[in-house]
Amino acid sequence: MGHSNKGDIENDQFYPMMMENPQLRWGFIRKVYAIISMQLLLTAAVAATVVFVRPIPTFFLKTTPGIIAYVGIVVFTFIVLCPLYAYHRHHPWNFIFLALFTIGIAFSVGISCAFTKGEIILEAAALTCGVVAGLTLYTFWAVKRGHDFNFLGPFLFASLLVLFLFGLIQIFFPLGKLSVMIYSGLAALIFCGYIVYDTDNLIKHFTYDDYIWAAVTLYLDIINLFLALLNLLRALDG
Numbered sequence: 725m726g727h728s729n730k731g732d733i734e735n736d737q738f739y740p741m742m743m744e745n746p747q748l749r750w751g752f753i754r755k756v757y758a759i760i761s762m763q764l765l766l767t768a769a770v771a772a773t774v775v776f777v778r779p780i781p782t783f784f785l786k787t788t789p790g791i792i793a794y795v796g797i798v799v800f801t802f803i804v805l806c807p808l809y810a811y812h813r814h815h816p817w818n819f820i821f822l823a824l825f826t827i828g829i830a831f832s833v834g835i836s837c838a839f840t841k842g843e844i845i846l847e848a849a850a851l852t853c854g855v856v857a858g859l860t861l862y863t864f865w866a867v868k869r870g871h872d873f874n875f876l877g878p879f880l881f882a883s884l885l886v887l888f889l890f891g892l893i894q895i896f897f898p899l900g901k902l903s904v905m906i907y908s909g910l911a912a913l914i915f916c917g918y919i920v921y922d923t924d925n926l927i928k929h930f931t932y933d934d935y936i937w938a939a940v941t942l943y944l945d946i947i948n949l950f951l952a953l954l955n956l957l958r959a960l961d962g
Contacts, residue, residue, distance in 0.1 A: 738927050739867045752932050759939035760946070763822075767830040767947070774834025775845075781838030794835065801828030812936040822936055829947055836951060840958055848954040856946055859916060863923040873924035876917055883914045905959045911952035918945045 737746055774780050783790040808821040837845050863873070890907055893899075922941045930938045 737868075738864075740870045748932065749927070752930070752935060753926060755935050756926060756930075756938045756942070759822075759935065760943050763826045763939065763943045764946070766823075766826050767833055770827055770830035771834035771837055774831060775837050781835055784835055785838065797828060797831055801825060801832065804828060808940065809937065812940075813933045818936045822940070825940070826943070829944075833947060833951070836954065840954065841961065844957045844961055845954065848950055848957055851953050852946065852950040855916060855949065856919060859919045860923055863920050864927065867924060867927050872928075873921050874929075876921045880914060880917050880921055883910075883917070887911055887914060901959050905956060908952050908956035908959060912949060912956060915945050915949040915952060919949065 738749060742749075784794040785791065804821055804825045808818070808825055811817040811821060866873075887907070887910060890910075894903065894907060919942070922938075922945055926938050926942065
């Protein structure tokens, strides 16, 4: 009985006028979420190591060579995105570059959490889990009823550009705690929008060979949402 129910779900169309085989799309979606789960586990492990082994954040944030090395790691992480995109359909290079990229992001997350209270980190993580689960379920439900979120693309890109410029101004001309709260709140809203937009793409637009790139986009949305919420809670606490 349970098997036939599962079969019914897998043969059910994701959205009206769906032309492809729902079972193939289900397999693709499961594969993407499995990769994201592995990325998040690796991120948690690396970040926890950075947070709990105190000499690591002390070196990277309190010494000049450490700060230079930290900037180098951040730059390297974004450089890795180029070969990752170029080889995202070529096994095993796609997984090698994905692992390097994930470790680089995880290290940055660990550094961000290093001098933050434990309860704030847990609150941000719990909020992120709740929001991601809610938005994912909402997107699947809305797409099933014929809604399309493709129109969000230009708005989200424009918002991200404003956020980036706002962040640059903050670096050179810090505007105080209130502006950090506004910036973090806006960032959280934008990445919530990106989770809906990229989940919609996962259901409809990504091809079966794009499982690595689909995982990267959603992983970055989740990590950026977590960091935005972390900064917001930290500003509220401070």
